[in-house]
Amino acid sequence: MKTAYIESNSFDPWLNLSIEEYLLDTYACDNNVLYLWQNAHTVVIGRNQNAWRECRIESLERDGGKLARRLSGGGAVYHDLGNLNFTFLLPRSEYNLHRQLAVIVDAVKGLGIEASFSGRNDILAEGKKFSGNAFYHGRQASYHHGTVLIDVDMSKLSMYLNVSKAKMESKGVRSVASRVVNLKDLKPDLTIDIMKRAMYNGFIEEYGHIDRILNYNEIASREEVRTLYAKYSSREWLLGKSPDFDFGIENRFAWGGIEIGLNVRKGMIREAVVYSDSMDLDFIESLRASLKDIEFSRKSLARALASLPENKERADLLEWFDQVEL
Numbered sequence: 110m111k112t113a114y115i116e117s118n119s120f121d122p123w124l125n126l127s128i129e130e131y132l133l134d135t136y137a138c139d140n141n142v143l144y145l146w147q148n149a150h151t152v153v154i155g156r157n158q159n160a161w162r163e164c165r166i167e168s169l170e171r172d173g174g175k176l177a178r179r180l181s182g183g184g185a186v187y188h189d190l191g192n193l194n195f196t197f198l199l200p201r202s203e204y205n206l207h208r209q210l211a212v213i214v215d216a217v218k219g220l221g222i223e224a225s226f227s228g229r230n231d232i233l234a235e236g237k238k239f240s241g242n243a244f245y246h247g248r249q250a251s252y253h254h255g256t257v258l259i260d261v262d263m264s265k266l267s268m269y270l271n272v273s274k275a276k277m278e279s280k281g282v283r284s285v286a287s288r289v290v291n292l293k294d295l296k297p298d299l300t301i302d303i304m305k306r307a308m309y310n311g312f313i314e315e316y317g318h319i320d321r322i323l324n325y326n327e328i329a330s331r332e333e334v335r336t337l338y339a340k341y342s343s344r345e346w347l348l349g350k351s352p353d354f355d356f357g358i359e360n361r362f363a364w365g366g367i368e369i370g371l372n373v374r375k376g377m378i379r380e381a382v383v384y385s386d387s388m389d390l391d392f393i394e395s396l397r398a399s400l401k402d403i404e405f406s407r408k409s410l411a412r413a414l415a416s417l418p419e420n421k422e423r424a425d426l427l428e429w430f431d432q433v434e435l
């Protein structure tokens with residue numbers, strides 16, 4: 110398999126995410142690609158999250174920051190220029206979480222910091238999270254991306270992210286900041302450039318020499334990227350439909366939080382919105398689809414759930430729907 114490397118020279122999250130999706134649809138179909146990028150002053154929410162709920166949008170934008178929504182699942186994270194993002198983009202058959210993680214974990218270990226993967230998507234050092242990871246599977250290619258906290262302004266991270274009490278309790282922490290750590294605190298001479306080089310070298314070690322280095326500016330000027338940019342910067346993509354429902358319920362489980370909003374007309378569910386930081390995008394989408402245009406009753410809600418693939422999420426929701434007040 111051929112390999113390619115690309116580095117961003119923009120700090121605009123909408124452009125960086127556009128390029129990421131473009132790489133997925135093009136080069137990643139027959140190359141293993143490593144993409145390194147940074148965003149200035151940004152909150153990036155997961156595919157199915159409620160932007161108003163997760164992010165203090167007004168203050169972020171007033172302070173010159175940007176809200177961005179990515180394709181992958183999971184929760185909201187804060188980026189500034191002390192944060193480095195990586196994306197592995199590969200043909201579906203090449204996707205191997207263990208191999209991709211090894212590049213990151215070994216790069217960090219090589220700098221003298223003990224690190225390990227934990228839970229559903231975190232990489233930890235000294236018991237605290239310095240990297241949040243998320244995943245997306247397209248038709249031909251997949252990506253695995255993540256953050257690396259090197260020297261992020263933690264007061265801003267806490268300020269712009271709205272993390273529910275239930276989520277913090279589920280992670281056993283009292284505040285957002287107490288769960289995360291900057292690698293620079295563990296290794297004071299660490300810089301973004303040193304980390305980038307360690308990841309680049311780690312990628313070569315795992316996947317072999319780099320066959321081509323892609324030109325960011327040239328790719329950024331392509332028509333398809335412009336179209337993607339229009340999506341990533343649109344209010345529709347960022348905010349979605351207004352969360353104004355006749356009926357709303359929410360809960361938190363081991364796999365993540367979920368909020369369901371239903372619009373009910375004449376006893377029928379006309380519209381269903383599902384917000385979640387679950388990593389399982391397909392499950393959330395099929396749940397949403399199964400709730401639309403059915404009768405608003407306990408029985409028909411249970412029937413909709415029963416039509417979904419059997420998994421932990423479904424079992425938890427079945428139990429919950431059974432108790433919830435309609």
Ligand SMILES: Nc1ncnc2c1ncn2[C@@H]1O[C@H](COP(=O)(O)OC(=O)CCCC[C@@H]2CCSS2)[C@@H](O)[C@H]1O
Nearest residue numbers: 153183184186187194239240241242243254255256272
């Ligand atoms: N930049 C950054 N890095 C690591 N952890 C963070 C960061 N910002 C916030 N957090 C902490 O993670 C949780 C959210 O954890 P949670 O597990 O819910 O979500 C994630 O980790 C998603 C990672 C997405 C990575 C993408 C890669 C390129 S674009 S964004 C938040 O409440 C904070 O406690």
